[in-house]
Amino acid sequence: MSRTNPDTRTRILQAAWELLESAEAPETRMADIARRAGVSRQAVYLHFPTRAELLIATTHHIDAVKKADDRLAASRTAATGPERLDAFIEAWGNYIPEIYGVGRALMAMSTTDEAARLAWDDRMQAVRHGCRAAVEALARDGRLATEHSAEEATDLLWTLLSVPGWERLRLVCGWPQARYVEKMKALARRALVAAQPGDGHP
Amino acid sequence: MSRTNPDTRTRILQAAWELLESAEAPETRMADIARRAGVSRQAVYLHFPTRAELLIATTHHIDAVKKADDRLAASRTAATGPERLDAFIEAWGNYIPEIYGVGRALMAMSTTDEAARLAWDDRMQAVRHGCRAAVEALARDGRLATEHSAEEATDLLWTLLSVPGWERLRLVCGWPQARYVEKMKALARRALVAAQPGDGHP
DNA sequence: TGATTTGCTTGACACCATGTCAATTGACAC
DNA sequence: GTGTCAATTGACATGGTGTCAAGCAAATCA
16 A cells, blocks of 8 residues: 555645645644545654654755746846846746745744744745845846845845735735736836936836 | 722733833733733733733823824924925834834734734724825825825835834844934935936935 | 622633553564 | 554643632622
């Protein structure tokens, strides 16, 4: 029976992913994940010492399956600064929904669980690096709005593209995903990109 | 002994406020609040049926003490749309730190507690109304950027001015409060305000 | 003065989720 | 057969919320 099944650890990660993704449930408990994986609650603890570590492992699992690195890396090939900014927003903005379920759970834990906070912060720092790179590409092209330092522009972009921001626009305001991405591009352009010399509408 | 002391309910609210404000503590428990108020844990339950209701009552208590209404209302006196936008951002942006402690606790509860979520959402809807009013003032003056509908502009402004956004810039990125307010004004202006006819730099 | 009410205290308890522990099972390997 | 590995079973500790019942002390009423 277990011969053809994927390895237990993977089944647990998959179960966690599925439950968190369709998170109509108020909260996904260890017992829920175990049941869904067809495994005892204690088996989960044999693979993951704490709930926080299971959630973190789940984010890595998702990254691997969804090829997060490839998708984010694509924005690095853009020719100009503004194009790179667009590409990055497109890539990350469309990746948020993929990790939103786990991210939500991890952010909720972060208020009480230090390990969860550190792990999530670490992942968000990776996003910040992407923002930073996009801002630097703008600066290299002389297209970074003069009112911001590179650091400030990075912080602003990073905050603009935060998961809670996505959550509000997408889920609270009911925006379709495509509108979210387009509006974020437009907003970032207006906020960060300097008008091209001899171009009335940047 | 209790003759000169404020009424017990108020003492509890005050204790909750103080503890949540200086929230170095990982989490503020009912027992902590009771101890700080110099009252038994059960006394707290005599005044507030649940933790969620205590937190919500605490936000109202803060509003009353800090005269939140007056501060927000001030932005309504601005003459032009853009001035009103600035005034609103100034008022709300400087009010966020006052309620951040309780807000944080309430947002944390929101993931599990429906009552907490509804109460916090309700308070945030009030902020959205302020955003809406500012956007409409812009539209009346013909200064709302043409690429946004009034609804979209409201949602964007509201998201820009969200508590998690403030938290990231102020606490994670370490921005001083004054910079937060100024940058939010500048960002909102660039994002939402149309250039005045015959004005190169809006 | 004695009875009642009011507002709080005390201490026990149910509930629920996380995480721990020890004993057991069942399959596969040698 | 004997060991070993992975997982099961069931009991338990912990920590926080919320409930309950009995008690108590000061103010109020008669």
